[in-house]
Amino acid sequence: MNKNGCRTLLFWAVCFTLPIAMLAVQSVWAGTYPFGAQSFLADDLRYQYIDFFTWYRSLLCGQGSIFYSFAQGMGSNTWGLYSYYLASPFNLVTLLFDQNHLTLAIYVIVALKLGCMQLAMTWYLKKRFSLSPAWALTLGLCYTWSTWTVTNLRNPLWLDALIILPLAAWRCHRLIIGGSFAPLAAIVAIDVITCWYMAYITLLFLCLFVLFELADHITSGARVSARWVAGRAGRFTFAIVLGLLLSSWTFVPTVLAMLGGSGSSQISPLATTPHAILLGFLPSQWAPDAVPQFFAGIIPLVLSACFLLTPKVDCKFRLLSFACLAFMAASSIFGALQFVWCGMRVPNGFYSRTAFLFTFLLIWTAAHYLYARATAEKSEEETARRLVSPIAKNAALTALLLFACVDLGLNAHSAWEKIYYNYTQEQHNAYVEEADVQLAQIKQADTDPFYRFDKTYNRIGASFNEGISHGFNQLSSYSSANSPAAIRFLNSMGYSSVGEFSTVYASPVLAMDSLLGVRYVGTWGTPAGYRATGIETPSNGASISYNPYALSLGISVDANYSLAIPNGGNPFERQNALFSAITGSTVELYQKIDATQHDADGRLSWTVDVPANSIGYAYVVRGENAGSYSPVSFSVDGGPLIKEGWRFSNNVREVNSQIVESATTHTVNIDPFYEGGAVPAGTGCLFYALNMDEFTRIHDSLSQAQFVPNVFEDGHVCGIYTAARDTTLLLSIPYDKGWQARVDGSEAPISPAFDKGMSSIPVSTGSHTIELTYRSPGFTAGLLLTLVGCGAMAFIGIWTVRRRRRNDASPTASAPSLRS
Numbered sequence: 001m002n003k004n005g006c007r008t009l010l011f012w013a014v015c016f017t018l019p020i021a022m023l024a025v026q027s028v029w030a031g032t033y034p035f036g037a038q039s040f041l042a043d044d045l046r047y048q049y050i051d052f053f054t055w056y057r058s059l060l061c062g063q064g065s066i067f068y069s070f071a072q073g074m075g076s077n078t079w080g081l082y083s084y085y086l087a088s089p090f091n092l093v094t095l096l097f098d099q100n101h102l103t104l105a106i107y108v109i110v111a112l113k114l115g116c117m118q119l120a121m122t123w124y125l126k127k128r129f130s131l132s133p134a135w136a137l138t139l140g141l142c143y144t145w146s147t148w149t150v151t152n153l154r155n156p157l158w159l160d161a162l163i164i165l166p167l168a169a170w171r172c173h174r175l176i177i178g179g180s181f182a183p184l185a186a187i188v189a190i191d192v193i194t195c196w197y198m199a200y201i202t203l204l205f206l207c208l209f210v211l212f213e214l215a216d217h218i219t220s221g222a223r224v225s226a227r228w229v230a231g232r233a234g235r236f237t238f239a240i241v242l243g244l245l246l247s248s249w250t251f252v253p254t255v256l257a258m259l260g261g262s263g264s265s266q267i268s269p270l271a272t273t274p275h276a277i278l279l280g281f282l283p284s285q286w287a288p289d290a291v292p293q294f295f296a297g298i299i300p301l302v303l304s305a306c307f308l309l310t311p312k313v314d315c316k317f318r319l320l321s322f323a324c325l326a327f328m329a330a331s332s333i334f335g336a337l338q339f340v341w342c343g344m345r346v347p348n349g350f351y352s353r354t355a356f357l358f359t360f361l362l363i364w365t366a367a368h369y370l371y372a373r374a375t376a377e378k379s380e381e382e383t384a385r386r387l388v389s390p391i392a393k394n395a396a397l398t399a400l401l402l403f404a405c406v407d408l409g410l411n412a413h414s415a416w417e418k419i420y421y422n423y424t425q426e427q428h429n430a431y432v433e434e435a436d437v438q439l440a441q442i443k444q445a446d447t448d449p450f451y452r453f454d455k456t457y458n459r460i461g462a463s464f465n466e467g468i469s470h471g472f473n474q475l476s477s478y479s480s481a482n483s484p485a486a487i488r489f490l491n492s493m494g495y496s497s498v499g500e501f502s503t504v505y506a507s508p509v510l511a512m513d514s515l516l517g518v519r520y521v522g523t524w525g526t527p528a529g530y531r532a533t534g535i536e537t538p539s540n541g542a543s544i545s546y547n548p549y550a551l552s553l554g555i556s557v558d559a560n561y562s563l564a565i566p567n568g569g570n571p572f573e574r575q576n577a578l579f580s581a582i583t584g585s586t587v588e589l590y591q592k593i594d595a596t597q598h599d600a601d602g603r604l605s606w607t608v609d610v611p612a613n614s615i616g617y618a619y620v621v622r623g624e625n626a627g628s629y630s631p632v633s634f635s636v637d638g639g640p641l642i643k644e645g646w647r648f649s650n651n652v653r654e655v656n657s658q659i660v661e662s663a664t665t666h667t668v669n670i671d672p673f674y675e676g677g678a679v680p681a682g683t684g685c686l687f688y689a690l691n692m693d694e695f696t697r698i699h700d701s702l703s704q705a706q707f708v709p710n711v712f713e714d715g716h717v718c719g720i721y722t723a724a725r726d727t728t729l730l731l732s733i734p735y736d737k738g739w740q741a742r743v744d745g746s747e748a749p750i751s752p753a754f755d756k757g758m759s760s761i762p763v764s765t766g767s768h769t770i771e772l773t774y775r776s777p778g779f780t781a782g783l784l785l786t787l788v789g790c791g792a793m794a795f796i797g798i799w800t801v802r803r804r805r806r807n808d809a810s811p812t813a814s815a816p817s818l819r820s
Helices: 003-030 044-060 079-086 089-096 099-129 133-144 147-151 160-178 182-194 196-219 226-246 248-258 274-279 298-309 315-330 335-341 355-374 378-387 390-416 425-445 466-470 484-492 510-515 571-583 692-703 779-809
Strands: 452-455 518-523 543-546 554-557 590-592 595-597 604-610 614-621 632-636 642-644 664-672 684-691 711-713 716-723 727-731 739-743 746-748 751-753 758-763 766-774
Touching: 003 099, 003 133, 003 390, 044 079, 044 089, 044 099, 044 466, 079 196, 079 248, 089 099, 099 133, 099 160, 099 355, 099 425, 133 160, 133 298, 133 355, 133 390, 147 355, 147 390, 160 182, 160 196, 160 226, 160 355, 182 196, 182 226, 182 248, 182 779, 196 226, 196 248, 196 315, 196 335, 196 355, 226 248, 226 779, 248 779, 298 315, 298 355, 298 390, 315 355, 425 466, 452 466, 510 518, 510 571, 510 692, 554 571, 554 692, 571 590, 571 614, 571 692, 604 614, 604 684, 614 632, 614 664, 664 684, 684 692, 716 727, 739 758, 758 766
Parallel strands: 452 518
Antiparallel strands: 518 543, 554 727, 590 684, 595 604, 604 664, 614 684, 632 642, 632 664, 711 716, 716 766, 727 758, 739 746, 739 766, 751 758
16 A cells, blocks of 8 residues: 555544544543443433343344334334334444443444544545545534534434435535436435434435535536426435335334324424523533534634635625524524424424534535635635645644644533433443342243233333333333323323323332233332232332232223223223223222312322222322423322322322221322422322222123233234133233234234224134234335335436446547536
């Protein structure tokens, strides 16, 4: 390899390793794993993604099904989970690490993505604007270590889009200049395959960016016709469509998996405050969920300002550039624009998800300014060369790069101090090890294929996906990709806040737990109706309790099982309606009980009389204007304060922990959650009692005709069921079109029950083998569409090669052509 080749290789090696080195420096400085005690698992990386990565690694090792899992919210199609969180090819790195070192695997994945982001952006800046290596490296670093990137290392699934964006932008430029569209289609396909959510945002931006590039082309002096413009628009549209076709094998089943979900539609006029907007442009001023991440270093800010003021660029294009920058900034400011960019939903957390697009345009204008200066009159360049020696010039560029590293590093450290704290890697590892030991004891004591197990505690905060990582079936689920029908069903029955996309098992509810097969519960003390077990007690003092009333997967019903979940009422009335439908007769499992209210000093307080042989339950009713983030403190008989009435906890709560043969009296209090605050206006509390005699009678009747599977695996259920008469088998599996049922080898219809929260199969009298298998809806159709896309790409490639050969063979091929 010659000297120039070695220099080129060295440059790209430095380009790749520099942002990784900055990551290591930040980790050492902040004391973050693997160079410090604080875990790298921050926010949703701690709450959600680590569990998903653990599950994904098990899939790569041949365990489980990528199409379906029973481990969350009764069961859900997991293709959406895979395509949103886990589809990045970088995630294959997890195979190089054992399960105990997955945090390190994620750290390595993030580091590799940062290196590739730097390579992609630096390459783009060199190609698009003919920048010198030093300038391309510096501006590329400002892109890679922008505030948006620094604050979203905790969302590694989003980072691939920043690798793809410069490549897609380059192909948009080449489409305008030369008309080629097939490479853009391939990049679009990769974008969608990697993460459909970020692909949506990126493709929406490209639709605007290609017009931006077109304007630059025209204002630079190119003479184009309306027909030419229409041709380029058609080529761009075809590239997007072709890219979607190529990615249909994952895009189609993802779309079908996500149907039925709903996001918040309460759009605020402003997503933040005017003061926070100004802070977003300044270094070291980022604050979570308030300040948009516009800052990408002082250098691109200065150069972009110079671009907007320089006469070396057409005035109309500078005005257009300013308008585009303002629009992208406004997309992080105005609620309606944010709603559109985020897929017609108001995002939950991680404010300013599109600020990286502003960063890209900011650096684009900065690079354009350097390009405009480099292409100015030759006399100016020659004068500058005489005045500045090569050594001084290189020293200046090196100083600029060092300044960028310091500037970006200080900004990153300021942000990291607000992200990585209060959760150590040792704390994480200890909890995971303890949970695995505890689960192993449960599985050793109970070898039945089907039962559910859930906890009222977790690692820390909103970590509600342990089942999928530890290998047990739970009701809790916190994911953007779950079964919306199951979540609606569970939340309507009192497990969590109605209207939320997640469900949280925060307190045992004996009747519903029994119906859904929750046989083991991890909580403090032994809940009423449950029994203590000898399973090892975790270090937090909680214990594992056994539910003797837990039913198996299916029960026989003769009633109107398709009854929709009532929109009105309360969770107790809905449970009464549910059990009435199942049994075919009107039952009142729950009865309203007497409660005397006596409030004082900002506290809501009740004296509650629980009847004999009953379990008293309370349910906090939020005020109409309380919102999801207005919690209260709930307590019974002066016990521990519970954060209640908010997004992750609006649950039916137990009043008495023991069932006794005489009536008991209890005190329930609701206090302000925040010191110095007040209980939100309109807050109230419902009190009902579960009649144990009635519950036991219903349970004994339902348990006589249970379907007990001998195989219960993700995406596959099988067992023998004996029906005393023609009946309907109700399954505690959410209805999904991907399920196929067979009875004695013959296909049987599977129907929705209770607003798709459960499923049902007709069964005739006698003994039958029942088998259920799952395949993600749309997967086959998506594969066929992808084959169509591949065929189209092959045709385009063959046609292009033949056209070039004809042009090469033409005697006029070497003649100069005019640029239209």
